[in-house]
Amino acid sequence: MLEVRDEDDYSIEMFYREAWRDPRLKYSRAKFKNKTEISLHESYSNFLWHPDTFVPNAIASKNPRKQSITHRSLLRIQNAFHMKKT
Numbered sequence: 001m002l003e004v005r006d007e008d009d010y011s012i013e014m015f016y017r018e019a020w021r022d023p024r025l026k027y028s029r030a031k032f033k034n035k036t037e038i039s040l041h042e043s044y045s046n047f048l049w050h051p052d053t054f055v056p057n058a059i060a061s062k063n064p065r066k067q068s069i070t071h072r073s074l075l076r077i078q079n080a081f082h083m084k085k086t
Helices: 044-045
Strands: 018-021 039-041 077-079 081-086
Touching: 044 077
Parallel strands: none
Antiparallel strands: 018 081, 039 077, 077 081
């Protein structure tokens, strides 16, 4: 036996959803045909505040690969100012 390495670490690719309230995004439902939910293009993620997600005790965190299906995100404003990011 040359070397025993017990690193106790692993890699995962996961799906997660965040939800939060942002009163600054309140909109008039009358102007949007009384819709209770508005879907936004993922590029809006760069312009909107969203929670800083972290994993305690993580060794490293990497952005998903461009070709990965998980690279895409879905932004929705519900009930005037309740945000969901998937």
